[in-house]
Amino acid sequence: MINVEIISIGDELLIGQTINTNASWIGAKLAENGIKVSYVATISDTWEAITSALQEAQRRSQVVLITGGLGPTKDDITKQVLCAYFDTQLVLDQEVLSHVESFFIKRNRPMLEVNKMQAMVPEVSEVLFNEQGTAPGMWFEKDGTIFVSMPGVPYEMKYLVETHVIPRLTERFPVKKLVQRTYLTQGIGESFLAEKLTDWENGLRAEGLDLAYLPSPGMVKLRISSASGNQARVTFYGEELKKMIPVYLYGEEEETLPEVVGKLLKSNGETIGTVESCTGGSIMASLTSVSGSSDYVLGGFITYSNELKMKLAHVGSETLERFGAVSEETVLEMAAGGKRELGVDWSISVSGIAGPLGGTDDKPVGTVWIAIDGPDRKISRKFLFGTDRQRTVQMTVLTALNLLRCEILGINIEKKQD
């Protein structure tokens, strides 16, 4: 087992202006590949701090992943410190330079001297090409320790780790790959799920497999793993799981709900539109986050005001007066109006009280009505999502998409949700 260490450089991390999500992302990614991070040092962007961090890391670890301190502005000195530490000098890398140049040409932006600087790399380092930005990754080796320097910008760092670092490390340090598969659920809390799955989980553990519950707002990921690499049993229990909770289990591994729903719509040759109030377009934003969604997404109405609910989705004024904007009657009329006006096969509508203000005794903050009007039938469901505005919107989007998935697949959902 090798020691892998992360050095996160940046004062913004130390004073809490930025949370060190890079380190946890790297930790999780490496863990998936059977490599465990054993130490994370978060340090200041100074010559002394970086130098002593490199020295200590060399004592402790065989692999040292460094993030941050490679931006073009003058307060970034990491590259100079690396030169001193590895007793080398900055040299111009033509390949990187032309990449940086093309990067600016693509965005038709003028290239500055400071940007040219990014093509200067330590002579002894091996360049890890950064397709996502202008600061290259740099690979060093010294006295049996590997050092990799990467920019702190998350999507650039992630690109370098996935494309360069992990493939090289797993080749260099072959590990018995832990076999695991992640199953994704929506609409049921961790404890309810655990209760439903007790026998299944016991059986799985009795065979020496492991199970992890990974909750996030509105979702719980179930990760089945076999340290002994027993793919067959992991798959077996996964298939069992699918049969047990079809209402909640929407996908596997990296799938997202809009992707799953999109695949279904595409294969059915059906189209979708939305009529959104409290979500303000977030359901459609989620549906269109999938590349190629224009094959099945036509569009939608955002009817934030009652006037537009009436004008665009033809909700009856008497419906709004009698039952209110947040009611079963209103969302059903919104969905029907949207289906007709947008000319879609499937119409999703939502109306709720995102809060924190606007709640009443019978309609507290977090009350959300969702309706789906499809080719064969229409359904409506009521939910209560608590008092946090952002979270209620997020939960509503996930819940609406999972309802749609069930409707498309003809899976019946009992009216009472947990």
Added chain:
Amino acid sequence: MINVEIISIGDELLIGQTINTNASWIGAKLAENGIKVSYVATISDTWEAITSALQEAQRRSQVVLITGGLGPTKDDITKQVLCAYFDTQLVLDQEVLSHVESFFIKRNRPMLEVNKMQAMVPEVSEVLFNEQGTAPGMWFEKDGTIFVSMPGVPYEMKYLVETHVIPRLTERFPVKKLVQRTYLTQGIGESFLAEKLTDWENGLRAEGLDLAYLPSPGMVKLRISSASGNQARVTFYGEELKKMIPVYLYGEEEETLPEVVGKLLKSNGETIGTVESCTGGSIMASLTSVSGSSDYVLGGFITYSNELKMKLAHVGSETLERFGAVSEETVLEMAAGGKRELGVDWSISVSGIAGPLGGTDDKPVGTVWIAIDGPDRKISRKFLFGTDRQRTVQMTVLTALNLLRCEILGINIEKKQD
């Protein structure tokens, strides 16, 4: 200036199952009180890792704040390691014991033997009473270094830091409070900003103030700070900055663009709507993320298909044929149609190629047209946001909202954007 170090104990932090928010919270809290954290060590829950972390910390720092590893479960060995390190033994603290007992009585839950263990504290340590939980904080001093051990449960740790640690540290090490203010910019890259601000930045640094660039997609935060607590000069340079880059500087501290735009619309008594194509409703989702936005947000059209661009926003079929969906002519007609049909004072429209597919030579992936149709005039701007779909949408939302801010304030933006 004293060196303050945090030791975060827990494998869940290293494998990325939990993000180390405790460290950043402590960093921010201490910074507010003029104390700067200079190092964070995130380590494994093992005897060796904890011991060597304590030794290294002793070499480096005068204050060492330790979180985690104090839970009742048997795998938490921190307390034993602390006893060994400080050459002492666990003794029963009656006060803590009765607190723990009352804690369980209050919640009428049975108290287990493992809970009794939490009243055992190292003999040489001073107990920091934990009103929020059963694991007490512990204060040690050794060879001029202060060690504080706290539970990792965020609200318990926060209670101990605010009630015990900060008061003691600020009394022991009286410091000038660091004064800082953050200014938020959109629409200009870090390097371009740095170039624009060279003289201003040099002047600021010459006065002993400090400046940090904190980039995130589409935005750069500028943090001006004075270690000597010179509020007046920080404010002075902040005001200078506002005059220098009104097009880019949209807010301060924790403000968000939708909040800033919302305040302006509200105070003008004006309303807003959107006609969105490639953003799929994300602009409206951002606008409505602000509580109380129903005062000025009426709603919008999501016109993903050309048919709906024509039907809902009345874009001419010949416009679409001649110039295409992603064109100045189309977004201008979308904005005008939306303004009329939605009955709003301000209408934002966007049409672009989010990609990764669908690009052409003259309209590459990432090409986005934005138009704003307001009470007095209409503008349109073209942008090129690169090849990442999510990022292009995110950049488009921020850019559209900042354009709207400038239009409302009557700040003219040159047609050529960087």
